[in-house]
Amino acid sequence: MDVRHVQITGGSSFMITLPKEWANSVGLNKNDTINVQAQPDGTLLLFPRGVQPLAQKRTSKSIDVTDVTDLKFIYRELIGAYIAGHTTIMVKSAQPMSKELTSVVSSFVQTAMGLEMIEADESHILIANLIEHEAIDMKKIVERMGSLVKNNVKDVYHAVQTGDYSRIGNMAVKDSEINRIYWLTHRQYNMYQKNLTSLTKDGPSMLKFTGCLFLSRVLEGIGDHVVSVSKFILGIKGGGSPIKLDPFVAELGERIIANLDLSIKSWINLDIELAHQAIKEADELVIDAERSMVGNLKSSERSSLNAVLELFTIVVAEYCKYISEFSFSASME
Structure with a gap:
């Protein structure tokens, strides 16, 4: 843990310096603004404006079903990807997908809240989450x-x-x-x-x-x-x-x-x-x-x-x- 000493400027303002390595990693420059948010446990959360928290970033999970024959296993993979919070889920196969496999994916999309199948052909199915977290x-x-x-x-x-x-x-x-x-x-x-x-x-x-x-x-x-x-x-x-x-x-x-x-x-x-x-x-x-x-x-x-x-x-x-x-x-x- 990096420890910083609190300093006082102007007689009343408290100030600490930011770790240079962190500032460089997020592209922070002079005169940039930082959001400061108090947390319920008494800590402070700092994040530069324009930097999205992880949960707000669009993430995608790719599931390759080429050699998978257990449809229940595929269904559980889909549930896991959904629960993990991915924005899109790509189901792909090097071979044409069977009707049974397509049916499993369709059943999952209909069951999970907020999902839509936005692309589909015999080699891939793209599922997108449309609910705002x-x-x-x-x-x-x-x-x-x-x-x-x-x-x-x-x-x-x-x-x-x-x-x-x-x-x-x-x-x-x-x-x-x-x-x-x-x-x-x-x-x-x-x-x-x-x-x-x-x-x-x-x-x-x-x-x-x-x-x-x-x-x-x-x-x-x-x-x-x-x-x-x-x-x-x-x-x-x-x-x-x-x-x-x-x-x-x-x-x-x-x-x-x-x-x-x-x-x-x-x-x-x-x-x-x-x-x-x-x-x-x-x-x-x-x-x-x-x-x-x-x-x-x-x-x-x-x-x-x-x-x-x-x-x-x-x-x-x-x-x-x-x-x-x-x-x-x-x-x-």
Whole structure:
């Protein structure tokens, strides 16, 4: 670390000299201006006018698929390039691309937010991001994600109790909306890390951005479990009729939906009272669901769905605790 001594000029102004090597590397000359920005942690960020922060520069990622036959691997490469924050993604091949490969790229573009396929032929596909990074409010998109996850959990219990399975028949499609918000949140977090000028004294801190990323990851995990439970229900449903649930399991469903809502609210408002209440109720849910499972293991009349939903309650309750515990810590900032 380069240490500079503070000097006083004119009797009241504080002054330090700039490292010559750095000044030369950014092309700084006499009478040039430098932006000075105070950071939430008390440090100063200096950058010459006309020099773009890394996150504002246009970057491109090239993916060569010539010898790649695993389409899932290619899909994950595309997701990784998107999350890394590249402005454009070039998919290229020395051989004509197969219809299957083109379909995978097209599916990715349709799923990820803000992307368009602007060039395409048999040897290359150029994908461009059209969303302005600074225009996105991470907290609002994560709040929307929470609303989607909560509604999907509600749909699971509604389907079982009413026999209306239409709400969970396309759960994988609805979950893709949750995934695309998670990708965008992760991308935004990486962009903010590259561009500290986004963090102003009165604006959001990196802790808040970390909280958005953390919550989106937890919600994405709950969404995946909802998809798995929905597949199980669709596999055992009988002719569109309701599936018999233990009254206590149905009650657990109502309680876990309320707990998820409370946990998300505790994060949105950074309310330690709500967070504490949500953690307490989640602990009680886990205890009650475990006791119910153990007490009914030997019952031959008990359906497997009851056990699956009890386990689902335990998993979601643990996720809710993660959210509320983070809310508690973040509120102490």
